[in-house]
Amino acid sequence: MIGGVMRIFVTGGAGYIGSVCVEELLKYGHEVLVFDNMEEGHAEAVLAPATLTVGDLNNFAQVNAAVGEFRPDAVIHFAGKALVGESMTNPYIYYQTNVMGGTNLLEAAVRAGCKKFVFSSSCATYGPPEKIPMDERIPQKPINPYGHSKLIFEQVLKWYEKVHGVVFTALRYFNAAGASVANGEDRKVETHLIPIVLDVALGRREFIGIFGENYATPDGTCIRDYVHVIDLAEAHIKALDRTVSGFFNLGSGDGYSVRQVIDVARKVTGHAIPAKIMPPRPGDPPRLVASANRARMDLGWKPRFNKLPTIIETAWAWRQAHPKGYRSQ
Numbered sequence: 524m525i526g527g528v529m530r531i532f533v534t535g536g537a538g539y540i541g542s543v544c545v546e547e548l549l550k551y552g553h554e555v556l557v558f559d560n561m562e563e564g565h566a567e568a569v570l571a572p573a574t575l576t577v578g579d580l581n582n583f584a585q586v587n588a589a590v591g592e593f594r595p596d597a598v599i600h601f602a603g604k605a606l607v608g609e610s611m612t613n614p615y616i617y618y619q620t621n622v623m624g625g626t627n628l629l630e631a632a633v634r635a636g637c638k639k640f641v642f643s644s645s646c647a648t649y650g651p652p653e654k655i656p657m658d659e660r661i662p663q664k665p666i667n668p669y670g671h672s673k674l675i676f677e678q679v680l681k682w683y684e685k686v687h688g689v690v691f692t693a694l695r696y697f698n699a700a701g702a703s704v705a706n707g708e709d710r711k712v713e714t715h716l717i718p719i720v721l722d723v724a725l726g727r728r729e730f731i732g733i734f735g736e737n738y739a740t741p742d743g744t745c746i747r748d749y750v751h752v753i754d755l756a757e758a759h760i761k762a763l764d765r766t767v768s769g770f771f772n773l774g775s776g777d778g779y780s781v782r783q784v785i786d787v788a789r790k791v792t793g794h795a796i797p798a799k800i801m802p803p804r805p806g807d808p809p810r811l812v813a814s815a816n817r818a819r820m821d822l823g824w825k826p827r828f829n830k831l832p833t834i835i836e837t838a839w840a841w842r843q844a845h846p847k848g849y850r851s852q
């Protein structure tokens with residue numbers, strides 16, 4: 524079904540990017556069931572009338588029953604392990620959840636007759652690029668188990684397309700950031716740059732540690748492409764209308780170094796945000812910046828919040844409204 528109201532099974536829909544996507548799906552009138560193990564999810568993040576089923580992708584019987592009962596028209600698969608640093612110390616959970624858990628979900632979808640699948644992939648599937656900006660044709664040579672696990676699942680999707688006729692859209696996110704009014708970043712242990720910087724501005728941390736200052740970049744710190752979470756969500760809505768499979772980079776096309784991010788956050792928050800140089804973090808590529816031309820042309824993606832100050836302003840607004848995360852509601 525194209526363009527009409529659909530039943531959408533959303534894994535990880537209680538998490539950061541998933542919950543914002545659910546908000547967007549509801550705006551379009553879709554019927555949404557969120558499947559989340561609540562490891563990083565928040566029940567408050569799942570807005571009504573979406574419903575929440577707590578379950579684990581690693582348990583095939585559980586995911587198969589949930590998909591079989593809901594009978595979705597499409598699956599949007601956000602759930603997964605997503606920390607580069609953690610994957611360098613505990614690769615097992617990355618292959619288990621991102622590869623095997625994802626395959627459990629895909630198999631359950633096919634068994635329930637659902638052949639439309641949207642997957643949260645990552646720019647980490649590329650590894651350090653030879654040229655910037657990065658389009659979808661550059662070689663995929665991940666340098667951490669996180670990126671490798673996402674790449675393997677992309678390949679699983681290709682085989683499910685061949686064998687079962689699944690139509691998939693793999694969205695390779697660059698650095699998700701920002702917030703909607705209702706939903707933002709609130710993790711058990713925060714490791715991401717922007718939320719940590721804002722924690723310093725809130726007085727909840729003393730300083731931001733800069734992981735390495737001797738990278739081959741103009742100011743020596745790593746460069747990333749920050750993309751607004753609402754723009755990411757919109758790309759998933761576009762993906763629902765697709766009738767052929769594809770891979771798309773989702774980024775703003777602008778690269779900001781760690782120091783530049785801290786500077787923008789200083790301006791947005793009016794706080795001095797002290798910074799200290801720390802050792803580099805293993806597995807970090809120096810520079811990742813997207814060319815999202817394919818997403819704009821073929822997916823019809825039109826990012827609306829692609830300036831870093833706007834992205835940080837929305838994240839700051841959410842953090843100020845929720846200084847202790849969802850628990851402060």
Ligand code: UDP
Pocket residue numbers: 607698714715716717719731732733734735745746747781804807
């Ligand atoms: N970073 C940093 N200090 C921190 C957290 C992150 O210097 O406390 C750097 C990190 O090394 C990377 C960039 O900020 O170059 C973005 O990291 P993040 O964890 O937000 O996202 P990633 O790029 O790993 O997905």
